[in-house]
Amino acid sequence: MILAVRRRSVAVADRRWGARLGATVGLLVAVVALLLAPATPASAHAVLVSSSPAASAVVPSGPAEVVLTFSEGVRKVPGKIRVIAPDGSRADRGEPSFKGAVVTVPVDPAGGRGTYLVSYRVISADSHPVSGAFTYSVGAPSPQPVDSGTENRADPVVETAVKVAKYLGYAGLLLLVGPALVLAALWPRRLSRRGPARLGWAGLGLVLLATLAELWLQVPYTVGGGLLDVTGSGLGDVLGSVYGTAHLVRLGLLAAAAFLVRPLFAGPVGRTDGIILALLGGAALFTWPLAGHPAASPAPAVSVVVDAVHLGSMAVWLGGLVMLAVFLLRRADERELAAILPIWSRWAALAVAALLLAGTVQGLIEVATPKALVDTTYGRLLLAKIGLFALVIAVAAYSRSLVRRRTAAQRPAPVRRAIWVELAITAVVLGVSANLVQTTPARTAGADVAGTPTGYYATTLSSPLYSLQVELDPAARGNNSMHLYAYSKDNRPQPVAEWRATAALPSAGIEPIEIPLLPLTDNHVTGEINLPAAGEWKFRFTVRTSDIDQATVTATVPIK
Structure with missing residues (x-):
């Protein structure tokens, strides 16, 4: 009898030692991720505040570089800053340099006369991509070139998947914390722990799945591709960022916690293990805001x-x-x-x-x-x-x-x-x-970045041929920038043969104003329009997808 009790005590001690050893290994993973974390200044949702040459400027000779100045520090998305010459060729030379909020793009100064297109996509410190485009001309304006490179906008399916992953992470967190807390402090000894344990393991699995999914999805979300457009270099860039480091730390802390919740789900645990588990959980919580x-x-x-x-x-x-x-x-x-x-x-x-x-x-x-x-x-x-x-x-x-x-x-x-x-x-x-x-x-x-009132309007319009995403900034009186994205019914980029857009304000007697549109890719155009008065403006968009197929959609946009 005494021997059996001793064996049971040794077995319990061995299990506790194994759990603490596993927790230590998980903590080491988290510490290594922290040590490898890059030092990045805080910023959020950067906005392009100025450029050299300035947008729409006409310069006498070709510049040796294009300088982009953002409102906050930004990070690079490989291959997503391009300067397109009037003949459609690449005018940028070499990799752009990033110094805080300033991005310098080397450009061939011997390029031809005409209009150049600058398109960019960068990442702000809170992991969100920022994209846009503008033109400048050398000597005199010419027909705007088209950027035939990859799309600079995230796939809507990817954007939705990112939100779903966030939701699953939150749901998993509460399903893990609830059973752990109640089993540790409120659970009656006579009741079986099997049901709560299964719920807790399901919660842990959801958090792990959501964390891995967020790491995977961050690659196409920042680069602008589809769900499967993930490369080794892209994944390496994500893992090397603050966003990736926070997720790696979370994985390490979850692995450490898993070794301690296992005995908790099986029966009461000692005070030391409970304190360690609480500290691990508290540390893991910080990885969400840090990302x-x-x-x-x-x-x-x-x-x-x-x-x-x-x-x-x-x-x-x-x-x-x-x-x-x-x-x-x-x-x-x-x-x-x-x-x-x-x-x-x-x-x-x-x-x-x-x-x-x-x-x-x-x-x-x-x-x-x-x-x-x-x-x-x-x-x-x-x-x-x-x-x-x-x-x-x-x-x-x-x-x-x-x-x-x-x-x-x-x-x-x-x-x-x-x-x-x-x-x-x-x-x-x-x-x-x-x-x-x-x-x-x-x-x-709502910030006044460039000295003009800012706002934003976005909507998606549907027709039998396509869906059209419309973005208008700042949706206020004065100069406004418009971006139009065409997608097929299965949410793929829809090549467009011809675009046409007008804006009218019938209540003020303003007839339709033609909006000049600049193609950036085969499914994305941008345009500038001056809206002289506030009111409910009627926008009309006609998109021709082939020689015989076209459809028109309309939107009423409140302009302040």
Whole structure:
């Protein structure tokens, strides 16, 4: 008997030693990734503020270089900065140099007279691509050349896949944190841990899958290709960036945590293992803001900490709700629920308070002005998230009142129904959040970068032949830049034989104005138009895809 007890003790000690060894290996992976991380200054959603030669300028002789100056520091996307000569050949020579916000492109000064096209695609510090184009002329203007290189815009399928991966990562995080927290502190000893353990492993798997998917998708998202347009060099560039480093650190920390959650999912663990697991989880939370907007905010240290608190509070609250709804309210008896629910109610209140405080601080940093809340996509998404969150708080208040009246333990059905309503609404909130982290922050979208009022309008118009993505910036009185992208019905770039666009303001008696369009690729054109008055402008686009096939689509655009 004594020998059996000793063997059991040795086996438990061996398992704990193995778990800690595995956690140490995972931590070493994270540390190596941190040591290899590049030092990059903070910036966000860079905007081209000036160029030399200036856009649309006519210079007497060919320059030896084209200089692009952005509002913030940027990183290179290989092969995505091009200067096209009037005859359609490449005028740039050698690789462009990057020094903070300034990009210098060597150009052949002996090129011919005429109009040159400069197209660019770079990466801002928060991992989002920034692209555009402009022209300048040597001697005198000529017909604009066409860039026959690869498309400078991300595939819509890739953009959607990135948002889906973000959503799965958030869902996996709460499914991992909820079981780990409840099993460590609130789970009755008499109940089996098999169900919560399966849920926790599923959550860990989702986070791992989402992290790997984000690393893979970041390559075509930044370079501008399809789902399978991933090369070794492109993947190497992503892994060598701050974005890639944050994801590698996350993978290392998750690997370390996996060795410690295994004994937790099997039974109670010691205090030391619990503390180590909590520290690993807290460190992993910081990898989300370090790979997104917070790391590039005006106050990066504050934003990163606040966003990590926001994310952790969400995972604790929603993960705990899942455990209550799926397991505890169904399996625990009245005596156990009477002990568990008051404790959980206090924890949930603290998590919600932290969530509100962190969200308020982050919103103030990212939005900057009240006007940006309604004038930018980021602000409107944030308002939608706030509205949904208010609904969740109302339902949570009802659940808390049941716990305070001490009726929840005797009649758990009303609490369980309320929790399912909370989870249904928060599933939508997570979807809004996944879009929010991929949207230009209001502080940047609403900034006056070049001394002109800025805004943005984008929509997708459909016809039987194609879908047309329309982007108008700043969608205000005065000069506006327009970009048109044509796609086939299966979301592939649609070659266009001829483009035509007009704008009219019938309410002010302004007849249709022809918009001159400059082809950048076979499915992408840009144009400049001066809109003299505010109002509901009627835009009309005619796209001919072959000698006999063409279709016209229209859009009403509010101009401020």
